Amino acid sequence: MNAMTSPSAPGRRGLLALGLAALTTAAAPAAAAAHAVPAPRRPAGPLGPAAALAELRAGNARYTALRQRHPHEDAAWRASVAVAQHPFAIVLGCIDSRVPPELVFDQGLGDLLTVRSAGQALDEAVLGSLQFGVDELGVRLIVVLGHERCGAAAAAVEHVRTGEPVAGHLARVVEELTPAARATRGLPGDWVENTVRAQVDRVRRRLARDRVFSRASVVGARFDLDSGKVAFHPS
Numbered sequence: 001m002n003a004m005t006s007p008s009a010p011g012r013r014g015l016l017a018l019g020l021a022a023l024t025t026a027a028a029p030a031a032a033a034a035h036a037v038p039a040p041r042r043p044a045g046p047l048g049p050a051a052a053l054a055e056l057r058a059g060n061a062r063y064t065a066l067r068q069r070h071p072h073e074d075a076a077w078r079a080s081v082a083v084a085q086h087p088f089a090i091v092l093g094c095i096d097s098r099v100p101p102e103l104v105f106d107q108g109l110g111d112l113l114t115v116r117s118a119g120q121a122l123d124e125a126v127l128g129s130l131q132f133g134v135d136e137l138g139v140r141l142i143v144v145l146g147h148e149r150c151g152a153a154a155a156a157v158e159h160v161r162t163g164e165p166v167a168g169h170l171a172r173v174v175e176e177l178t179p180a181a182r183a184t185r186g187l188p189g190d191w192v193e194n195t196v197r198a199q200v201d202r203v204r205r206r207l208a209r210d211r212v213f214s215r216a217s218v219v220g221a222r223f224d225l226d227s228g229k230v231a232f233h234p235s
């Protein structure tokens with residue numbers, strides 16, 4: 001019997017803290033099915049924002065160092081989250097294929113509630129999805145995750161620079177990012193990069209002043225495509 005199946009096994013966060021990466025591979029699916037492995041103990045409740053942020057920082061440090069644990073993918077964990085979910089953080093990120101939150105924060109099934117739209121563009125569906133995480137799942141941390149070389153930010157910059165209209169549904173996305181592009185026009189540095197940072201800050205402030213999200217802390221973050229590192233703001 002491994003520690004995951006022991007009645008005295010520490011809780012989910014305790015396992016994370018202990019760094020027992022081997023647990024995720026110790027319970028083979030076949031063994032789990034044959035012995036009706038009990039589900040791991042659930043956490044007592046959602047993590048507070050500081051503890052949730054610490055989990056994300058630790059996970060990104062593992063990702064950056066290529067020392068990922070790939071937690072919470074084994075059969076027992078899958079069975080436990082099939083009946084109840086307790087994500088500890090909400091990540092509002094871009095659709096970019098290089099920035100999947102579960103990978104860059106080294107998290108697994110049921111750990112993160114992720115909402116993704118190009119350039120973290122807000123609309124009612126996105127806001128309602130975030131609200132679900134706060135109200136129904138009790139999550140107390142929202143991370144607005146922008147990233148380097150964002151195509152949506154680049155499109156907004158191009159739109160502001162040329163004045164050319166944007167065709168189709170993308171127009172709505174560009175419209176949402178245009179204030180960030182306009183606000184950073186002419187500033188020192190790379191315009192797209194400045195737009196990314198301004199958009200994160202704009203969305204962060206928008207959520208922070210919305211009473212719907214008053215029970216959650218909202219932080220901004222930027223993912224560096226080259227290093228894999230996430231920098232949080234305020235850090």
Ligand SMILES: [Zn+2]
Binds near residue numbers: 147151
């Ligand atoms: Zn993007």
